[in-house]
Amino acid sequence: MEDDGHVLEFRLPDLGEGLTEAEVVSWSVAVGDDIELNQTIAEVETAKAVVALPSPFAGRVEELLVEPGETVEVGASLIRVRIASPPSAVAADQTEAETAAAPSPGPDTADGNGRRSVLVGYGPEGEAETRRRRPAPEARAAATPAARKLAKELGIDLWFVAGSGPNGAVTVDDVRGAVPVSPPRPSAPRTDLAPATSTAPSESDQNAGVIRPSVREERVPVGGIRKRTAAAMSASARTIPQASAFVALDCTASMELLDHLRTTKSFAGLTLTPLALVAKATLAAIAEFPAVNAHWDEANQQIVTKHYVNLGIAVATARGLLVPNLKEAQTLGLRDLCREIGWLAETARSGSATPADLRGGTFTITNVGVFGVDAAVPLVNPGEAAILCLGSIRRRPWVFRDELAVRWVTTLGVSFDHRMIDGELAARFLTTTAGLLEDPLTLLSR
Incomplete structure (x- = not known):
């Protein structure tokens, strides 16, 4: 993290296990959002798992530097956040966050107070590592921040929206396409498809409840x-x-x-x-x-x-x-x-x-x-x-x-x-x- 006036950059931390890169799956925040300390700001996918990234400081999101679907190296800048307090007041917090994000020998590493090292900061004091882990957090459908905001406004459940973005992330257009609309009038045929790919259902298809695909091919980036x-x-x-x-x-x-x-x-x-x-x-x-x-x-x-x-x-x-x-x-x-x-x-x-x-x-x-x-x-x-x-x-x-x-x-x-x-x-x-x-x-x- 680097200090630019009152704007701080959060870089991709070392996620351990010798991993050198991660793919940004989705952002949980958008430009202009106010975020709190340790609030999840993004999910990244490594060769091993999907990891939620918590913010090491509170403030307002100034800029998202990476698009969902992009693969970035450890140390690459991810987000800029404007903080309310002067940089000197958060310098110690930054140092602690960077230290905690540094590579560690493994998940059982603890400091002198018996606290387990986590991605940013430390877990509760005296928490013992047991074979049975804590319950998994509730999963979220992958979506861009703008799509997530629009879906909330329209009352649409993202789990039931097919995503066309990188790695299947739901985009704004996907959300808009999920809103029920009146069928187009016959005088206004679609012009974005070639005649061979016309998808207007026949009367027999409608009666049988048949759903025709909207495109003939689909390409999904491998990641x-x-x-x-x-x-x-x-x-x-x-x-x-x-x-x-x-x-x-x-x-x-x-x-x-x-x-x-x-x-x-x-x-x-x-x-x-x-x-x-x-x-x-x-x-x-x-x-x-x-x-x-x-x-x-x-x-x-x-x-x-x-x-x-x-x-x-x-x-x-x-x-x-x-x-x-x-x-x-x-x-x-x-x-x-x-x-x-x-x-x-x-x-x-x-x-x-x-x-x-x-x-x-x-x-x-x-x-x-x-x-x-x-x-x-x-x-x-x-x-x-x-x-x-x-x-x-x-x-x-x-x-x-x-x-x-x-x-x-x-x-x-x-x-x-x-x-x-x-x-x-x-x-x-x-x-x-x-x-x-x-x-x-x-x-x-x-």
């Missing part, structure tokens, strides 16, 4: 999480020699166990899903075959086997695929796994997952079964050795105790880095995981 995902997957396909293996299994006993556990007091209030049981079985199999929990160190030409598991859970969100991970997952029981998986999925979908949640994964599970897919071949995340894929769980004919019966059946698949994992190891790991799901009572003692 944010989609851009980073594309880069990671390209690197995965380009640098990792990958192979896959699959096994079909009878998971009826697992489904019956889940039904029983849902009725117990220990799991009351929790959403117990097959994914939690699969995660527990995967962790048990990793303990038996730790070589699948490793990464290839290209610089030192070493295979690094990790004796802890940061278990990644792939989550589909409106902004793209995120893979938050459970730190030290090998220490968690089934109940804790159930709770933490639900919590990570919630924070990822709400956009409140932190960079710390999204980095440092050692092994990943992806669940394509929730989309009705029986099997898939996922790409290994760079920095990991393997990824397990859970397919849909369906009732199917199965030979059980030498007789044909209808059982709950699913398919497990594993993609692996063939530099570190050969076919035998992958097969043993996969069949061990499947065996634990076929006889899940053996998991309860682990």
